[in-house]
Amino acid sequence: MMKNILKKGLVLLCASAMLAGSAFSAFAASDGDKYLSLGADLSDSEKSTVLKLLGVDGDELDQYTVLTVTNDEEHKYLDDYISQDQIGTMALSSVLVEKTEEGSGLNVETYNISYCTKGMYANALTTAGVTDANVTVAGPYEISGTAALIGAAKAFSESKGVSVDEKALDSALDEMITTGDLEEALDADPESVESLIAELKKEVAEGNIDLSDTDAVRQTIEELASKYNIQLTSDQLQKIIDLLEKISNLDLNIDNLSQQVQNLTNKLEDMGVTTEQAKSWFQKFLDWLRSLLS
Numbered sequence: 649m650m651k652n653i654l655k656k657g658l659v660l661l662c663a664s665a666m667l668a669g670s671a672f673s674a675f676a677a678s679d680g681d682k683y684l685s686l687g688a689d690l691s692d693s694e695k696s697t698v699l700k701l702l703g704v705d706g707d708e709l710d711q712y713t714v715l716t717v718t719n720d721e722e723h724k725y726l727d728d729y730i731s732q733d734q735i736g737t738m739a740l741s742s743v744l745v746e747k748t749e750e751g752s753g754l755n756v757e758t759y760n761i762s763y764c765t766k767g768m769y770a771n772a773l774t775t776a777g778v779t780d781a782n783v784t785v786a787g788p789y790e791i792s793g794t795a796a797l798i799g800a801a802k803a804f805s806e807s808k809g810v811s812v813d814e815k816a817l818d819s820a821l822d823e824m825i826t827t828g829d830l831e832e833a834l835d836a837d838p839e840s841v842e843s844l845i846a847e848l849k850k851e852v853a854e855g856n857i858d859l860s861d862t863d864a865v866r867q868t869i870e871e872l873a874s875k876y877n878i879q880l881t882s883d884q885l886q887k888i889i890d891l892l893e894k895i896s897n898l899d900l901n902i903d904n905l906s907q908q909v910q911n912l913t914n915k916l917e918d919m920g921v922t923t924e925q926a927k928s929w930f931q932k933f934l935d936w937l938r939s940l941l942s
Contacts, residue, residue: 681747683803684712687740689719694740694788701759701786702744713806717741717799725798725817729825743796744784745803757784763792767842768827769800775849775895776801776820777813797824819894826891830884840876845888847872852892853900859893 684704686695699706719739726735748755754773756766764785773783778801785796797820805812827845831838848869851857859865866885873880880888 681807682712683715683745683807684709684742685715685717685745685799685803686742687738688716689738690740690742690788697788698742698786702742702784704744713803715799715803715806717795717802721798722795725821726795728818729821730794739795740788741791741793741796741799742786743799743803744782744786745778745800745807746782747804747807748780748782750780752780754778754780755782757782758793759785760787760790761785761793761796762790763828764794764796764824765831765838765842767839768824768831769793769797771827771842771846771849772797772820772824773800773804774846775823775898775900776804776816778804794821794824794828797821813898816898819891819898822891822894826887829887833884834878834880836876836878840878844873844876844878845891848888848892849895849900852896857892859889859896862889865889865892 684702686698690698696706704712717739719735719737722735722739723732754770756769756773758764758766758769769783769785776797781804783800785793785800787793798817801817801820802812823845827841831841834841848857851868852859857865857868866889869885869888870880
């Protein structure tokens with residue numbers, strides 16, 4: 649019970665971190681590739697700590713587009729997923745987004761983030777439409793980091809000169825909370841859970857999963873989960889199905905999803921699952937899916 653309470657508290661703090669960029673109060677317009685989102689309630693000392701962790705010189709903020717996010721904005725995006733008490737009254741999370749060359753993919757680093765993993769960020773940011781960027785998330789002290797996803801998505805949208813896709817952002821936040829809950833509940837490596845979600849998203853985006861056939865979808869998820877030695881309860885299966893249905897309405901980039909799957913496959917290889925084993929299983933899985941749809 650205490651573990652769950654602590655975890656939920658961390659989710660809220662994570663959520664605060666992701667929201668770090670939602671208030672578009674731009675202090676300075678830089679050369680267009682460095683975007684800094686800061687929690688509005690950081691004290692001077694906390695701000696100094698965060699900037700140091702992000703590798704930002706406080707005397708050179710004019711080289712960045714600086715955004716802030718308020719606690720009201722945290723509630724706007726997070727109330728559907730986390731209790732108001734857990735969200736609290738302080739916006740502290742911060743994120744640095746630096747655009748990189750096209751095709752370079754996402755690179756995520758975290759400091760003082762205790763709940764959200766780098767893989768969770770990368771997966772959810774891909775869903776939110778963030779591509780080709782270095783994303784660094786930091787808290788003034790140990791926080792969960794959930795809100796940083798929103799800060800990163802907002803900052804990236806600002807860098808592209810477009811409005812944030814609210815549906816994509818909501819789906820990304822839903823994905824992060826769902827993934828975090830699964831990682832907490834399952835006896836599995838976080839990378840395995842993140843790989844499961846990433847591959848399922850890719851299959852949905854490619855039209856290989858018919859979400860109108862609930863029984864087939866459940867079987868597909870269970871088959872893929874077995875690749876990572878994950879056993880899901882009925883409730884967990886349903887949460888994943890609900891998430892996939894939401895994601896299916898987004899215009900996801902197949903290349904970005906494929907790259908994310910490959911990145912996670914590389915991590916699994918480092919854990920002892922060879923690339924050839926992963927590719928062999930995945931090909932069998934695709935063949936089996938095609939047999940269902942033929």
